[in-house]
Structure formats: structure tokens, C-alpha cells
Amino acid sequence: MAEDALVTAAPGTVVGPVDVGAVAHGGHCVGRLEGRVVFVRHALPGETVRVRLTDTSHDRFWRGDAVEVLRADPARITPRCPVAGPGMCGGCDFQHADPSTQRELKASVVREQLSHLAGLDLDVVVEELPGGMFGWRTxxxxxxxxxxxxxxxxxxxxxxxxxxxxxxxxxxxxxxxxxxxxxxxxxxxxxxxxxxxxxxxxxxxxxxxxxxxxQDLVEHAVERDWRVDADGFWQVHPHAADTLVGAVMEGLAPQAGERGFDLYCGVGLFAGALSAAGVQMWGVEVDRRAIELAGENVPEARFTAGRVDRLLRRMPRSTDLVVLDPPRTGAGKDVVDAVADRNPRAIAYVACDPAALGRDLGRLRRQGYELSSLRAFDLFPNTHHVECVAICVPA
Incomplete structure (x- = not known):
């Protein structure tokens, strides 16, 4: 494609061939077309494709879908779903890759984000959950x-x-x-x-x-029932709750008599598991209905409704353990600093976004905490999403 045509290309234009590079955060790979970055969905690293442009509004990069594969990667497969592909349903980013490759792509994204944003050089493995690639979304x-x-x-x-x-x-x-x-x-x-x-x-x-x-459903995890508002938060994979609690408990190694905070606690999942281990727990969550249910689910713990960054100002100045399970945007500077100021002996950070995790881990490192372990889980097969549990301890 000539340079003047490239400059004026509109959405819907098919361009190429485009050589596809590494996977990037967000469910696409990075391609280049005559010096311009093109974020390409439905491609795999190392492939050569033709791309239908979907967004040309940015000067530095464009977005597009791979609509013709000129050189395919061996890991490419035919999606099971007839609407998983270019220009169709936005729910599945990776259904065109075999399962092991999907997990390798996610591991690469976690590794790159933690390197770039937290200065960590890690060998990341994304762990498979029971149940297979389909029929998991509740x-x-x-x-x-x-x-x-x-x-x-x-x-x-x-x-x-x-x-x-x-x-x-x-x-x-x-x-x-x-x-x-x-x-x-x-x-x-x-x-x-x-x-x-x-x-x-x-x-x-x-x-x-x-x-x-x-209106309220009943979930079952860590050998107990949990009342959950149908419109509230609960992990969508049937094995997610047990998997994440297991990773948090293994990483924190709680001791009876310790004190802990469960921040962004939802209906009390982590507070319940830690309370059962003898930890005195205080959970915080902005959703008042979730806090009501948390109090019913885990009556032995204390729960308060409100914004985590504001309530931390009124909470004890020291604690032994902290669980952070923030929304996709992450915990942020104020919460991370307030947690570190309390000098917990261990922090478990549960993250659904590698970039937010990287930013917050970088902040924790600057506040005197180091990563002691990281586990990543394929809680969302056939999509680019991945869940991580990071354990941090004083340096």
C-alpha cells in the first residue's frame, strides 16, 4: 500500500500483508505496516495476515482484525463458535489458538507487564483449571x-x-x-x-x-455456602473461588491469633477462609448489599461498607495480613501506600488485570515490599483475560 493511501486509510480498508509480532495486553498482537503499529486481533505471533482496519483515528497506531491468514502458526485452530472471529462477537479473543498456546500468550502478557511496570523478571506459567475450555461461564x-x-x-x-x-x-x-x-x-x-x-x-x-x-443465589466454595446477590460479584468460573482461596492461603500461611484485612472483600470469600484459620478479619467493600451478605456469610468477621481508600484511614495502624482483590483498575497509590504503612508480614494481591497488577506491585516495591511468589490462572479460557495471585513480603 502506498504511503499516501496508508495515511488516509479508513475503517473497513483491508491492508497487508502484515507481519504479526508479539502478543500485547488487551487481546491483540502487535503488527507493523510501513512503519505504523497495527494492533491486530484474531492473529498469532509470527503469522503473516491481511488486516481489515477497524480504527484509524489515532496518529501512532491503528486497530484491525486479521481477515486472511497468509502464513499460519501451527497453533492456529478453527474456532468452535461460529461467531468467534473478525467483526463478530467480542467475547472470545483467543479461540483461534489451541489451549496450551492460549495460556502461553497470557503468560507472555503477564511477564511483559510485570517487567515493564514493576521491574520484575519472572518465569510465568498460567495454570489450567478443571472443566475444559467451554461450558464454564456462570x-x-x-x-x-x-x-x-x-x-x-x-x-x-x-x-x-x-x-x-x-x-x-x-x-x-x-x-x-x-x-x-x-x-x-x-x-x-x-x-x-x-x-x-x-x-x-x-x-x-x-x-x-x-x-x-x-434475587440471592447460593454458591459453594471452601466447604461452605455463600449467599450472593444475583447482580453482585462472584467469580464466573465454577472452580475459581476454590482456586484463588487456595493460592491466597498457601501464600499467606496464616496463623491463629493474627489480624488481617480483606480489602474489596465482596461477600467475604477470603475473610471467611482466613477466619476459619483463626485470623481476626476486617473486610471492606463499597457495595453495601455485598457487605450485608458478607456479615451473614462470615458472622465471625467484621465488615464495613465504604470506599477502601477512605476507610483505611480509620482502621488499625498495624495488621499481620492483607488481602487485596481490587477491581480491574487496581488498588492505586493511596491504598497501596496505606497498606504498606501498616507493615503487614504478608500481602496477597488478587488481580484480574496484569497492567494494574504491575503498577501496584511497582508501588509496593518502592514502599519496601518484594514479590515472594506469583501464580497465574486461566480462569477465562478462550479470552485474553487471566487472574493472578501475587504474594508480597517485606524486603
Missing amino acids: RMAYVAHSGRSAMRVHRSNDLIDVPSEGCPLAVPAQPDPHALAAALPDTDEHALRVVTDWSGTSTVMIDGVVTQGP
């Missing part, structure tokens, strides 16, 4: 329109209908989303959410209102 969000259920196209408001057999990521116990959508007026779009607990009980929400099933 919480599904759709758009109901014209009597059909649909998903959003990546970085777009456009819709792509869910296959007639349903989304292959959803747990089999969930009701048919097309049947649910067909029962709604087809003149408007509706937010359709389906949540299924460990027993197979499902709750259906239309535009945020429960229309079928209970």
Missing part, C-alpha cells in the same frame, strides 16, 4: 433484540446474534437465551443477564430487574 450478559439474543461486536455497538445452540462458554445449566429474548417486546433492545449458581439454579434479569429466579 454469568452471561446479552442484548435482547427482535426476539433474539445477541452480543456486542468488539469495540462497537453493533450486534451479532448468539448461535442457535447458545454461547459455548456458558454453563450448560443456563436457560436458552433466545427463548428468553423471544418472550420480550421486540421493539427495543433490552439488557438480558443470566446468572447460574453451583446447584444449577438460574436467575434472569431484564434491564437490571429480576424476572425469573431468586
Whole structure:
């Protein structure tokens, strides 16, 4: 493609050949076209592809989808889902790669983000969870329109209908989303959410209102039941809660009589496990309904509703253990500094975003803490998402 044509290329233009480089954070690989960076989805490192541009609004980079593979990587496979691909459902980034390669790509992203943002040089392995690559997602969000259920196209408001057999990521116990959508007026779009607990009980929400099933569901993890608001937070993979609690408990090695904070505690999962080990726990969470349920789930612990950064100012000036399980944006400077100022003997950081983890670990290192262990888990097969548990101790 000539340089003047390249400069004026519009979304929808097919360009190439593009040589695809390393995977990057966000579910794409880095390609280059006549000196310009192109973030390419649905490609694999080392491939040569033609790219349909989807975003040319930035001077320094463009975005696009690999629509023709000229030289394929041996790890490339045919996606099981007919709408997992360029210009279609935005839910699966890596379904075109075999399972072991997916985990290698995620490990590479974690390794690069921790190196770049925290100055850590680590050998990262992403661990597989039981249950396989499909049928694991217990919480599904759709758009109901014209009597059909649909998903959003990546970085777009456009819709792509869910296959007639349903989304292959959803747990089999969930009701048919097309049947649910067909029962709604087809003149408007509706937010359709389906949540299924460990027993197979499902709750259906239309535009945020429960229309079928209970408002509170019951999950089971670490040998106890947990009441969870159907519209609240709980890990979407059936084995995630036990996996993450196991990693946190192994890393912290709690001792009876110690004190601990569970920050961003949700319905009390980590506080419950640590309380059972004899730790005096105080959980903090901004969601008041989650705090109410945490108090019922773990009556032996203390829970307070409010913003973590503000409540930490009123909490004890010392503690033995801290669990941080922040939202995707991370804990941030104020929370990290406040945690480090309390001199805990160990901090467990549970992270769903490698970049946020890297930033916060870098901050902890500057505050006198070092990473003692890191485990990464494939909690979200066929997507670019990965969950990490980092254990930090005083340097």
C-alpha cells in the first residue's frame, strides 16, 4: 500500500500483508505496516495476515482484525463458535489458538507487564483449571433484540446474534437465551443477564430487574455456602473461588491469633477462609448489599461498607495480613501506600488485570515490599483475560 493511501486509510480498508509480532495486553498482537503499529486481533505471533482496519483515528497506531491468514502458526485452530472471529462477537479473543498456546500468550502478557511496570523478571506459567475450555461461564450478559439474543461486536455497538445452540462458554445449566429474548417486546433492545449458581439454579434479569429466579443465589466454595446477590460479584468460573482461596492461603500461611484485612472483600470469600484459620478479619467493600451478605456469610468477621481508600484511614495502624482483590483498575497509590504503612508480614494481591497488577506491585516495591511468589490462572479460557495471585513480603 502506498504511503499516501496508508495515511488516509479508513475503517473497513483491508491492508497487508502484515507481519504479526508479539502478543500485547488487551487481546491483540502487535503488527507493523510501513512503519505504523497495527494492533491486530484474531492473529498469532509470527503469522503473516491481511488486516481489515477497524480504527484509524489515532496518529501512532491503528486497530484491525486479521481477515486472511497468509502464513499460519501451527497453533492456529478453527474456532468452535461460529461467531468467534473478525467483526463478530467480542467475547472470545483467543479461540483461534489451541489451549496450551492460549495460556502461553497470557503468560507472555503477564511477564511483559510485570517487567515493564514493576521491574520484575519472572518465569510465568498460567495454570489450567478443571472443566475444559467451554461450558464454564456462570454469568452471561446479552442484548435482547427482535426476539433474539445477541452480543456486542468488539469495540462497537453493533450486534451479532448468539448461535442457535447458545454461547459455548456458558454453563450448560443456563436457560436458552433466545427463548428468553423471544418472550420480550421486540421493539427495543433490552439488557438480558443470566446468572447460574453451583446447584444449577438460574436467575434472569431484564434491564437490571429480576424476572425469573431468586434475587440471592447460593454458591459453594471452601466447604461452605455463600449467599450472593444475583447482580453482585462472584467469580464466573465454577472452580475459581476454590482456586484463588487456595493460592491466597498457601501464600499467606496464616496463623491463629493474627489480624488481617480483606480489602474489596465482596461477600467475604477470603475473610471467611482466613477466619476459619483463626485470623481476626476486617473486610471492606463499597457495595453495601455485598457487605450485608458478607456479615451473614462470615458472622465471625467484621465488615464495613465504604470506599477502601477512605476507610483505611480509620482502621488499625498495624495488621499481620492483607488481602487485596481490587477491581480491574487496581488498588492505586493511596491504598497501596496505606497498606504498606501498616507493615503487614504478608500481602496477597488478587488481580484480574496484569497492567494494574504491575503498577501496584511497582508501588509496593518502592514502599519496601518484594514479590515472594506469583501464580497465574486461566480462569477465562478462550479470552485474553487471566487472574493472578501475587504474594508480597517485606524486603
